[in-house]
Amino acid sequence: KSRLPEAPATRPAESLKQDILRHVLYSLGRDTERPDRQTVFRALALSLRDRLVEKWIASQRDIYSRSSKRVYYLSLEFLPGPFLRENLIALGLENEAREALTDMGFGLDDVADEEYEPGLGNGGLGRLASCYLDSMATLRLPAYGYGIHYAYGIFYQLIKEGRQVERADNWLRGGTHWEFERSHYVHPVRFYGQVREWVDEQGRLRHSLENATTVMAMACDMFIPGHKNDYVLNMRLWAAKTSREFEFSFFNTGDYIGAVEEKIRDENISMVLYPNDEAPEGKELRLKQQFFLVSATIQDIVRRFRKKGIAWDQLPRKNVIHLNETHPAVAIPELMRILVDEELLTWEEAWYICVRTFAYTNHTVLPEALEVWPEDLFRRLLPRHLQIIHEINRRFLHDVRRQFPNDPNILGRVSLVHEGESRWVRMSHLAIVGSFSVNGVSAHHSEILKESVFHDFYKIFPERFNNKTNGITPRRWLRQCNPTLAWLITEHIGPEWLTDLAQLKKLEPYVNSEGFHRAWMEVRLRNKHKLAEYIRDKNGITVMPESLFDVHVKRFHEYKRQLLNVLHVIALYNRIRSSPGSVTVPRTYIFGGKAAPGYYMAKHIIRLINSVAYTINTDPRVGDLLKVVFLQNYCVTLAERIIPATDLSEQISTAGMEASGTGNMKFALNGAITIGTHDGANIEIMEHVGNENLFLFGLLSHEVNEMRSQGYNPRLFYERDSELREVLDMIAGGFFSPSEPHLFRDVVESLLNHGDRYMVLADFRSYVYRQQDAANAFMDQAAWARMSMLNTSRMGFFSSDRAVDEYAKDIWGVSGV
Ligand code: 26W
Structure with a gap:
């Protein structure tokens, strides 16, 4: 055929x-x-x-x-890696x-x-989108990834004199070799302008946008193959191009250079990825990017649907549009606009279609990460969409009022528009009201959504809420990044695990085989040798491959608590200095990760880690017992080098704050042991690998909440714990910054005088104990090897194939072609 x-x-x-x-x-x-x-x-x-x-x-x-039902996965970020x-x-x-x-x-x-690598994402959310495309291809789902073709991805991070320095990431400079630029394939995207209301010949009230600015979206396609199944999906990334009408017009205006400036302004839209993770910039250009992706994508979807020549009410039967976070949530009013303003459906018909077409995944509960837009900005940039949002809201609040006649306050809480001194559009409320499915990304996180963050919405739409625990692709995160371990596994249980990760269970009988033990540890040691070489090349630091590689790599954020880790490093350093012989397990600490360029405290913590590293690495009393390394520019490529060489994986967020984590899964799959809090997917990892095969510690999320509401006093921990006190006093006193003694005062102040929002001090002692347990476990190499093998063999659940299969069955209603 x-x-x-x-x-x-x-x-x-x-x-x-x-x-x-x-x-x-x-x-x-x-x-x-x-x-x-x-x-x-x-x-x-x-x-x-x-x-x-x-x-x-x-x-x-x-x-x-x-004529399969299609899945459209919309994401402002993709992080595919090489x-x-x-x-x-x-x-x-x-x-x-x-x-x-x-x-x-x-x-x-x-x-x-x-x-x-194309760094078109910040971290977890973008990388998850790429793992999911890989699995959608492997499961032969009729799916499409849609995103933005940023000319500059996440910045390149340099560490200069201990500080993060950002450099532009011109990933396209070497030309493109994986993609097809479809320069004849463009959609117009219209912003600004005014809404004109008029009555047509049939007496209908009509809306159209006048004096809009038009920018063209050009498709760039990249291919995502399934695993050895001859099936290939595409990730379509839109690049902004100036509009054609404009090119004709500038010959007439006489203002040639002015016209070129406008052209440049248009193409700015896809110029750069916003480097903020968990804290939106709130800039007009960002909202433009969101609408640019949405408008071009919906035009693609509608074009394909029209070819079928079937009625609009069939749209949800043939398509599902998945919103990766609220970033593309303006797709909801955009589809309404097309159905009502252009296709002339009634509001009720259009809304019925919309709410059956969209599904939304939430990836964070941090209050500062929940997206809101000033209503004025919305009105200026997307005037018709704001009207539509108001109408959605009016009807929604009307229903809520009827459902909860005795709770008038609920209206203000769930309104799509926050009304206070200033008015804000709440994107998560829009996404929930406009979708048939709302999911969190780990069991724990999904419960938090229902119980607190979106509790009112859970009461209104209980059937919409569900959980889809994240997963990672075993092709990249084991087979590709750790070929020798993959080979050892295949040799014993065959290659089926590559597409059926639960098969790793078959490794369990071998954990008692001495030969397998030895081979396992040899592979891991060889990986550590390679990473040690890389560290010597890049940082000029010699580390012992036999030491415990203790790794903390992820975006820098206070809630991820790299600071807690470094406090413990300093405590160990002090023990080595004050009682030599008390620390017996040599450790290599490896840090990596980017801080948002405007996030002062995160950048300051990077600097502290580098200062501590310098002090410790150059102190002759320490010798081989302790080394601290900060690897610059953490990215997918670097993750692939680090993860297979890790012994201990740091997953130590304040309980209740990490929605899931996916790095935690990559490490455990490669045989690292987790030290972590009762947070996100750590909890499920514990349930699968067994409590005796990882090190959990610290407050539970309800304890965090209780401690907060009872008035958490971090100073108490400082006063009661002399080891902690010594560490904090050293930092505040300039021990690690002798030429600038006050340099790191702010860091200590944030803990002692500004409330320690992330409960670092509350968790310090239990972290120290658990770290001691980890060190003791490492001394028994045979027992450690056993734990390592059991981690790998029990990680089958965390495959993105499992996760995507759940999305396909429970949310999307699609199956493989
Ligand atoms: C607009 C600013 C902004 C940008 C990105 C706000 C929030 C985000 C993301 C939601 C941040 C993010 O990547 N969240 C991570 O998503 C992962 C995939 O589900 C989870 O594993 C991580 O726990 C979560 O932090």
Whole structure:
């Protein structure tokens, strides 16, 4: 049925090599005699893109011919990481590529290292979206990822004199080799202007937007292959281009340079990813980005739906639009606008369709992360959408009033518009009211949504609330980043675990085999050697591969409590100085992560860690017992190096604040042991791996709340705990900043005088005890190995295949094609 070109009859490695050489010459315009490594990388990428696009076309035909219900996954962020190894594994071409490259005098690993990853996300939320696309492809779901083609992704982080310095991330400078830019494929996106109300010939009240500014959205497609299943999805990223009408007009205005400036302003929309995680900037450009993604995507969805020639009320039967956080929630009024203003459905008809089409995932309960927009800004940028939101709200509040006649205060609490001194549009309220499903990302987090953050909405729409515990793709986060461990596993239980992670259970019988033990620990030690080499290269610090690698990598945020970790590091340092011999397990502390450029305290904590690192690493009394390393520019590429070499994984957020965490899963899957709080997915990890195979500590989230409401006094902990007191006094007294003794005072002040919002001091003592347990456990290497193997073998549940399958069955109502 498919009339795509037949694959050549030559050996795959030989045909791949011919393709590479052809691309070196014809696509890249280079001499095939001695191409450089970067050229070879690009030619190999183009050769894989050829194969991906064939499979993508075939997959699209399948979706179309079956008339499957489609899933649209909308996200302002995707964090796919480097593609080369992933795509080779998915296409089953790793050995062929190795052979082809060897033939040309190159090593696959060196060539793969030429790739620069697209950093089109901040952290957890964007990376989750990419894991889910991988699983949707592997499960052959009729799905599409939609996002923004930022010209600059998350900044490149340098550490200079201990401080974070941001550099622009020009990820496109080497050209693009994975994507197709569809320059003939654009949608107009209209902002600003005024709403005109008029009555048409049939006497209907109509609304249209006059004097709008139009920007064009151009599609850039990247391909996401399923694991060895010939199925390929696409991630469509929109890039802003100036509108065509404008190009004609500037010849007439005479103001050529002024016109060019306007063109630049238009294309700004997709210029840069906002680097804030958990605290919105509230800038007009950001709201523009959100609407830009939404408007272009909904036009794509509507265009595909129209081709079917069926009635609008069939839209929810044929499509589901998933909102990754509230960032794309303006899709709800946008679909209403199209249905009511353009397609002339009644409000009731349109609303019935909308609420059956959208589903929303919440990823955070931090109050400062809940998105709100000033109503004035909304009115200026999206005047018709604000009117629609008001109408949604009016009808919603009317229903609520009837449902809760005796609770008039509920209206103010659930209103889509916060009314106080100033008026704000609450995006989470819009997302909940406009969706048929609202889910959290771990069991614990989903309970918190129902019990506190969205409690009123839970009373109004109990059937909408559900949980989908996050997952990670085992292709990237085990097979690709840890090939030797993956190989050892496959050797024992076969390769089925790659698409059915629960199979890892079959490893359990081997935990008592001495040979397997030894092989397991050898692989892990080799990984640690490699990371030690990297640390020596990059930071000039020599670390002992046999030491306990204690790793804390993630975005810097006070709630993630990198500060708690460093307080413990200092406590250990003091023990080494005051009673040599009291610390017996040598440790290598590894930190990594970016702070939002405007987040003073997070940046200051980065600086503190680097100062502590310098002091400890240069103190001859410490020797090999303690090393502290900060690896700059934590990103997917770096995570892939670090995770397989980790012994102890730090997941120590204040209970109730980390929605799920997914790094925690990556570490445990690779055989690291978790030290963590009773928070997010840590709780479920404990339930799966067993309480005896990880180290939980600290307050439970209800204890955090109780302590807060009873008046938490951090000073009490300071006064009662002499070890803690010594640590804080050293920081405040300039021990780690002798030339600037007051440098880190603010950090200590935030704990002692400003309420210690994240309960660092309350959890300090139990953390120290648990760290001691971890050190003791590490001394018994055989027992540690056993824990490590049991962690890996019991992590099957945390596959993104499981998570996506739950979304598909319980929320989306789709199955594989
Ligand atoms: C608009 C500013 C902004 C940007 C990003 C606010 C909030 C966000 C994200 C929701 C932050 C985020 O990435 N949250 C993380 O989502 C992960 C995937 O579900 C969870 O595993 C993490 O616990 C959560 O912090």
